[in-house]
Amino acid sequence: MNYFIYILINNIVPISIMIAIGATIYRAFKIDIRTLSKLNFYVFSPAIVFTKLYESEMSLSVLMQVLLFFVIFFSLLFAIIEIVVxxxxxxxxxxxxxxxSVIFYNSANYALPLNQTVFAGNAYTLSIQIIIMIMQTLIPNTYGIYALNAHKASWKATMRTILSLPVIYIIPLAMLLRYFHVPVPESIHLPISYIANAxxxxxxxxxxxQLGAMKWEFHFSNVLLSNLLRLAxxxxxxxxxxxxxxxxxxxxxxxxxxxxxxxSLSSVLLAIEYExxxxxxxxxxxTSTLFSMITIPIVIYFLDWV
Known part of the structure; x- marks a missing residue:
């Protein structure tokens, strides 16, 4: 019950308030969602990836274990979804x-604070989650864009689109700077931190x-199927x-x-950006964010069995 209440108050309620503000702003001012999407892709996402990577601490052994897990997990999940669709x-x-909607999950905004809550701020478990976050940042910005554009444009045009995204350069840059202990000047680090925090x-x-702009013709069966695959x-x-x-x-x-x-919000940003x-x-x-306040406490309960 304590996990349920904590997740409700500290994850679901704040997220719902921010979403409600966005919907209200759209209704009031008819904000251009494509502009917001581009800001997320080209400004805010690269900043948070750089900050998290540069400030993280992880050993090579942990990295290899987590990457092996992720490759197997991702491959099996992809195969299951492919059969279902x-x-x-x-x-x-x-x-x-x-x-x-199933293979891209909220490994940053939701999973990082959840990890720190469940494991009482443990630096080791946080490093594991950061590795997952890296992979979940890289894949939407490569495979995700390719899958959406493969039928609309040539392979070269799709690759140009992928290579235009700053996040694929930010990941190796941040890891190299951290590995070689290269300090980032405060005049550069400070604005990056401000952007990442936003x-x-x-x-x-x-x-x-996006929700405020929708006609709310609810995709009932498809949304429930997505939630079942993602949360169960x-x-x-x-x-x-x-x-x-x-x-x-x-x-x-x-x-x-x-x-x-x-x-993950990445699935929405991709859907908006590429229509x-x-x-x-x-x-x-x-809906998956709302239902997660029921499913995640159940998962946490069964963690004691591992």
Whole structure:
């Protein structure tokens, strides 16, 4: 019950307030959502990725364990979703949106504070979550964009789009600077920190603006299917992969918890930026965030069994 109340008060309520503000602002001023989307892709996302990577501490052994887990988990989850969308006979646009709503999960804004709450600020479990966050930042900005553009543009044009995104350069830059202990001048680090601190607010406001602009023709069955795969199937798969690799203790618990969080705002930002099932994507994020206040306490309870 304590976890339930904490998650409700410290995760769900603040997120819901920010989303509501975004929806209200759209209703009042008809804000251009494409501009907000570009700000997220080209300004706020690169800043938070750089900050988290540059300030994190992780060992090579932890890195390899987490990467192995992620590759197996991601591959199995992708295969499950591919089977589901083909059985459902979705059109291509919905197949991509459904896939994105499950494989892209909120490993930063939601998972980082959740990790620190559950594990009492443990630096080791935080480093595990940061590695997951890196992967969950890289994949939407590479595969996610490719999947949305493959049928609309040539391979070269799609690659130009991917290579134009700053986040794919920020990741190796931040890791190199941290590895070689290169100090970032305060005059540069300070504005980057300011921008990074604004990421969550801007992303949630963007989601709120999208929800405010929607006609709310609810994609009931598809949204529920997405929520089921993201909040139930994914953590169960996390338990399985941990068992398969023989992981235990804090490592196993942190990895399983990382699988249980709701759909990422990346799926919405991609859907808006590339005009693909934006309403479904927004509804999937919103509902999975709400339902997660029920499912995550259940996952936390079963972590004691690992």
């Amino acid at each position: 083909r059985v459902q006979k979705h059109q291509r646009g919905m197949r991509v949106a459904m896939r994105n 990421f969550m607010a801007t992303a949630l406001l963007t989601l709120g603006v 199937v994914a953590p169960l798969l996390g338990f399985f992969v941990v068992w398969l690799l023989g992981l235990y203790g804090l490592t196993a618990k942190a990895l399983i918890l990382s699988c249980a969080v709701p759909t 693909n099932e934006a309403e479904f994507s927004s509804q999937a994020v919103f």
